[in-house]
Amino acid sequence: MTANAQSWLDLSPDNGFGLGNLPYGVFSTPATGRRTGVAIGDLVLDLQAATGDDVHATGSLNAFMARGPEAWHALRADLTTWLTDTAHRDTIEPHLLARTDVTMHLPIEVADYVDFYSSQHHAENLGRMFRPDSPPLTPNWKHLPIGYHGRSGTVQVSGTPVVRPSGQRKAPSDDAPTFGPSQRLDIEAEIGFVVGTPSELGRPVPLGAFRDHVFGVCLVNDWSARDLQAWEYVPLGPFLGKSFLTSVSPWVVPLAALEGARVTPPSRDPKPLPYLDDTDAEPWGLDIAIEVRLNGELISCPPFDLVYWTPAQQLAHMTVNGASLRTGDLYASGTVSGPGKDQRGSFIELSWGGKEPITLQDGTTRTFLDDGDVITITASAPGADGIRIALGEVTGRVEPSR
Amino acid sequence: MTANAQSWLDLSPDNGFGLGNLPYGVFSTPATGRRTGVAIGDLVLDLQAATGDDVHATGSLNAFMARGPEAWHALRADLTTWLTDTAHRDTIEPHLLARTDVTMHLPIEVADYVDFYSSQHHAENLGRMFRPDSPPLTPNWKHLPIGYHGRSGTVQVSGTPVVRPSGQRKAPSDDAPTFGPSQRLDIEAEIGFVVGTPSELGRPVPLGAFRDHVFGVCLVNDWSARDLQAWEYVPLGPFLGKSFLTSVSPWVVPLAALEGARVTPPSRDPKPLPYLDDTDAEPWGLDIAIEVRLNGELISCPPFDLVYWTPAQQLAHMTVNGASLRTGDLYASGTVSGPGKDQRGSFIELSWGGKEPITLQDGTTRTFLDDGDVITITASAPGADGIRIALGEVTGRVEPSR
Numbered sequence: 001m002t003a004n005a006q007s008w009l010d011l012s013p014d015n016g017f018g019l020g021n022l023p024y025g026v027f028s029t030p031a032t033g034r035r036t037g038v039a040i041g042d043l044v045l046d047l048q049a050a051t052g053d054d055v056h057a058t059g060s061l062n063a064f065m066a067r068g069p070e071a072w073h074a075l076r077a078d079l080t081t082w083l084t085d086t087a088h089r090d091t092i093e094p095h096l097l098a099r100t101d102v103t104m105h106l107p108i109e110v111a112d113y114v115d116f117y118s119s120q121h122h123a124e125n126l127g128r129m130f131r132p133d134s135p136p137l138t139p140n141w142k143h144l145p146i147g148y149h150g151r152s153g154t155v156q157v158s159g160t161p162v163v164r165p166s167g168q169r170k171a172p173s174d175d176a177p178t179f180g181p182s183q184r185l186d187i188e189a190e191i192g193f194v195v196g197t198p199s200e201l202g203r204p205v206p207l208g209a210f211r212d213h214v215f216g217v218c219l220v221n222d223w224s225a226r227d228l229q230a231w232e233y234v235p236l237g238p239f240l241g242k243s244f245l246t247s248v249s250p251w252v253v254p255l256a257a258l259e260g261a262r263v264t265p266p267s268r269d270p271k272p273l274p275y276l277d278d279t280d281a282e283p284w285g286l287d288i289a290i291e292v293r294l295n296g297e298l299i300s301c302p303p304f305d306l307v308y309w310t311p312a313q314q315l316a317h318m319t320v321n322g323a324s325l326r327t328g329d330l331y332a333s334g335t336v337s338g339p340g341k342d343q344r345g346s347f348i349e350l351s352w353g354g355k356e357p358i359t360l361q362d363g364t365t366r367t368f369l370d371d372g373d374v375i376t377i378t379a380s381a382p383g384a385d386g387i388r389i390a391l392g393e394v395t396g397r398v399e400p401s402r
Numbered sequence: 403m404t405a406n407a408q409s410w411l412d413l414s415p416d417n418g419f420g421l422g423n424l425p426y427g428v429f430s431t432p433a434t435g436r437r438t439g440v441a442i443g444d445l446v447l448d449l450q451a452a453t454g455d456d457v458h459a460t461g462s463l464n465a466f467m468a469r470g471p472e473a474w475h476a477l478r479a480d481l482t483t484w485l486t487d488t489a490h491r492d493t494i495e496p497h498l499l500a501r502t503d504v505t506m507h508l509p510i511e512v513a514d515y516v517d518f519y520s521s522q523h524h525a526e527n528l529g530r531m532f533r534p535d536s537p538p539l540t541p542n543w544k545h546l547p548i549g550y551h552g553r554s555g556t557v558q559v560s561g562t563p564v565v566r567p568s569g570q571r572k573a574p575s576d577d578a579p580t581f582g583p584s585q586r587l588d589i590e591a592e593i594g595f596v597v598g599t600p601s602e603l604g605r606p607v608p609l610g611a612f613r614d615h616v617f618g619v620c621l622v623n624d625w626s627a628r629d630l631q632a633w634e635y636v637p638l639g640p641f642l643g644k645s646f647l648t649s650v651s652p653w654v655v656p657l658a659a660l661e662g663a664r665v666t667p668p669s670r671d672p673k674p675l676p677y678l679d680d681t682d683a684e685p686w687g688l689d690i691a692i693e694v695r696l697n698g699e700l701i702s703c704p705p706f707d708l709v710y711w712t713p714a715q716q717l718a719h720m721t722v723n724g725a726s727l728r729t730g731d732l733y734a735s736g737t738v739s740g741p742g743k744d745q746r747g748s749f750i751e752l753s754w755g756g757k758e759p760i761t762l763q764d765g766t767t768r769t770f771l772d773d774g775d776v777i778t779i780t781a782s783a784p785g786a787d788g789i790r791i792a793l794g795e796v797t798g799r800v801e802p803s804r
Binding site for chain 1: 458513514516519540542545546548549550551552553554555556558562563565568569570572578579581593603604605606627630633634635636637638639640642643645646647670672676677702703719720722723724726727728730
């Protein structure tokens with residue numbers, strides 16, 4: 001498909017929201033209330049108005065996602081037809097709104113939120129910092145995608161203010177913990193995967209069923225208070241160091257839009273156990289290029305194609321014990337980092353645990369986030385038609401603790 | 403209130419579901435569909451039929467819980483009047499069904515599920531087993547209620563079959579992990595707290611606001627696969643070792659029913675930080691006596707009054723970073739264990755890591771659960787009128803792995 005050339009809309013090829021993308025989100029205007037929309041160029045198509053289907057006026061994508069892959073593919077085919085065939089122009093055009101005129105909302109009602117830890121460079125960086133006398137990866141890391149459950153109730157849409165959390169911090173040299181605002185507020189640049197089709201309790205979802213269950217992809221910033229996390233996380237894992245806020249991009253890119261981004265994942269040694277072995281399965285490495293900006297300045301370019309465990313493996317692992325999936329489940333890759341210093345997806349890595357401040361173009365330095373800092377994560381991937389697909393952005397501004 | 407004596411119902415004083423209890427659940431019959439009911443003696447009152455309020459026909463307690471404490475107290479006062487004043491007998495009696503004639507369902511739509519680790523005896527037992535050369539408690543344990551997020555999508559009502567989960571296990575002596583059914587399937591006997599009133603993102607809920615947010619109490623069995631958990635949990639905590647199933651009792655006992663069970667919690671040393679210091683606050687220790695039965699045989703009596711951190715402290719801690727609450731949030735105490743061998747709330751403690759099998763009355767022994775085993779947890783607490791209040795039961799039968 002040389003899609004953009006065929007639309008009756010005037011689409012810039014470098015816009016990122018061409019016919020090959022067609023991501024879903026939830027928008028509102030004073031006139032419409034919350035509705036599902038599809039981004040096309042600088043516009044958003046009001047799906048409830050265009051289709052007359054009230055599933056697109058429920059305030060989240062969940063009801064539509066629950067209909068399953070056949071419904072997803074049918075609507076995507078219709079959208080392509082409507083936006084390319086001039087016979088539909090008169091009926092569709094009235095339902096296109098300027099994206100600058102709408103407010104975007106959290107696109108999904110998040111059921112369970114799981115965060116993985118699947119970037120080898122990230123895990124090794126943290127291991128080197130925190131356990132300098134041990135191998136950088138824990139013994140289980142190459143056998144399974146390590147993950148944990150996060151707080152789904154504090155997953156919010158891009159733009160939600162990042163109120164600096166308070167909590168208990170204790171430096172190794174302190175006798176006792178103190179209470180106060182986090183002094184090591186950080187980001188985690190991640191890719192998120194949204195489950196559309198539920199699964200039955202007690203029935204694992206195998207590698208090959210990834211397409212049947214996952215609806216689409218978004219950007220995730222898993223804000224982290226490293227000082228709170230360091231004091232609390234042994235033995236049961238991160239809790240308050242993460243649960244104050246997780247931000248997601250407003251546009252969920254359908255899995256179908258990422259066909260051109262699929263790549264062979266990194267080779268794995270040792271060979272994973274059969275339920276995780278994707279040697280003979282459809283590869284779900286994804287060539288997504290992430291960019292992290294601090295107050296507009298590009299500070300990191302984490303490469304998603306190097307992530308060790310794919311989203312298909314993560315899904316197979318997450319359900320291999322019989323855990324069921326629900327529509328709206330969100331799971332994220334974990335912080336994405338590459339081998340280069342400018343490919344690290346968190347400040348704890350960029351500043352090497354706070355020991356090596358980074359210097360910005362304005363001459364200031366950072367180890368972690370200051371009040372007023374704005375972090376914006378964007379990403380793009382190759383489209384099937386040779387035109388890059390944008391994943392939009394997830395942004396947030398740090399506000400002082402209350 | 404000498405409540406039971408006043409009802410026009412013939413209530414046995416040792417039934418546990420007297421006028422001082424009045425717990426809420428969701429029942430169904432072929433005729434009613436799913437409705438909210440209140441247990442009274444061996445009966446259940448159909449609240450939708452009795453009140454005409456469709457909030458009680460929504461299939462979960464959430465919509466009613468979201469109305470807040472004034473609505474909870476008003477309905478409880480009405481229920482007491484209706485069941486004691488004979489003037490209401492003719493209107494109420496037709497809406498009473500035998501509890502044996504109804505099917506019970508998951509009472510709440512679970513938003514986030516958090517599991518704490520607040521029993522000192524339990525934490526010390528596990529520390530002694532797993533870290534024999536270190537102090538039994540980690541350095542943070544007496545400074546904060548350690549907790550983590552569990553999988554809310556696999557919280558199910560009592561009676562749900564416990565399919566033995568499969569996953570990766572690796573004994574320290576093994577070179578590599580193997581895949582297969584868990585060989586160390588365990589229970590965790592806990593008390594759960596159900597949030598009714600939500601809170602605003604960025605605003606902590608202080609100790610004193612516990613009553614404003616928590617609707618009621620239930621029993622929780624946090625089924626655990628110890629071999630899966632041991633291999634996966636470093637560094638991000640429990641995941642597949644827990645996420646296959648968490649069972650809850652069908653009846654949610656209102657906080658108001660537990661006034662007579664409130665006791666001074668254990669003394670704390672060191673003194674907690676101010677946001678956790680309940681010295682001058684309303685005490686929320688709870689004198690709940692738990693009983694654990696295996697195939698009908700009483701094997702443990704964990705005492706909840708010894709739990710170190712109260713549910714009010716857990717709530718204050720969970721939100722001190724600004725994390726918001728939603729209606730339907732469920733948080734559990736963590737495994738409850740007392741100092742005695744017959745007060746341990748898990749098999750890993752009862753069999754001391756599998757090294758000391760327990761012998762049952764039928765002559766068989768157990769370290770962990772066998773296929774076919776039935777675990778039933780019950781609990782009771784003093785009522786304000788001197789009549790004990792039952793928390794019902796949470797039960798489950800182990801089925802072979804699929």
